[in-house]
Amino acid sequence: MLSVVLVSALVMVTQSAFVGTADQCEQITIRLCKDPDAGLWYNRTSLPNILGHETQDEAGQEVHQFFPLVKAKCSSSLQAFLCLVYAPECHDPSVPPTKPCRELCEDVFAGCEPLLRNFGFRWPARLECSSYPSRQSGEECAAPGMDRAVPTEDGGSPVTVPPPGPVTPSEQSCPCSQQTASAAQSAVQALTDSLERVLSAAEGLQQLQQETLNMQQANLRLETEKLELEIQLLRRRLIG
Known part of the structure; x- marks a missing residue:
């Protein structure tokens, strides 16, 4: 009887350990x-x-x-x-x-x-x-x-x-040399395209900045000429 109890207890412990x-x-x-x-x-x-x-x-x-x-x-x-x-x-x-x-x-x-x-x-x-x-x-x-x-x-x-x-052996999963080269070329091409877009945007921004600077310089010349004309008119009034 005791042996049966011990065996049953051992089975329960084993099962609980397995479930855990x-x-x-x-x-x-x-x-x-x-x-x-x-x-x-x-x-x-x-x-x-x-x-x-x-x-x-x-x-x-x-x-x-x-x-x-x-x-x-x-x-x-x-x-x-x-x-x-x-x-x-x-x-x-x-x-x-x-x-x-x-x-x-x-x-x-x-x-x-x-x-x-x-x-x-x-x-x-x-x-x-x-x-x-x-x-x-x-x-x-x-x-x-x-x-x-x-x-x-x-x-x-x-x-x-x-x-x-x-x-499946790792060597059979893909023709690595060709796929790696192709993927690397694609990555380089993507980076090149991104760089070209950045450079193009920078060039456009530089042109816009130059045009803005030219307009500011033209406005400054007009303001200077206007100021010089007003000074001349003021001198004539003072002399007259």
Whole structure:
């Protein structure tokens, strides 16, 4: 009888623990990460993420600042990397979320940092690649299309665990070199057009200012001539 009670209690505790963990998971609502092009193998997340965001709304506001880079397609891995940072795979709340692999970050950095630098921006310090675990060193990390390296408990050689579900390798997501060049050319053309509009407006303003100055000078000459005429008339009256 006692054993039955103990087993029942154990089942209840296990179920409650499972429900508590499940309650921490929620469907991903961040538009950037719901996009199939992100290449994620999961559709549920749990917060806080590794940056400390407590809600998806909070994380979404920050991650969408990178949307122009995603549109520019500077790296086929960018979208997945951002989602692994801002909307990590649902995990046990008692342990921190699995960070993206350093190699994934470095791949994104190599493709997107030059574009940021060309427009006068720096790579965000919060996404510094050295802060992420290295897959080559056997540290646990996550990346689409890569097996996850998980250290063994006995300290032996790490084992690799494939990501759950089908994953499209990042190299297959887009022909990056052509799309990146095309996007960069479009961005440069847009900036050039904007600069031409600004210069044209400045030139028009300068012409308007010059015309206004010419009119003011003409009015000043007329006033001067009028004043000189009045002085001459006054002198004649005094002499006469």
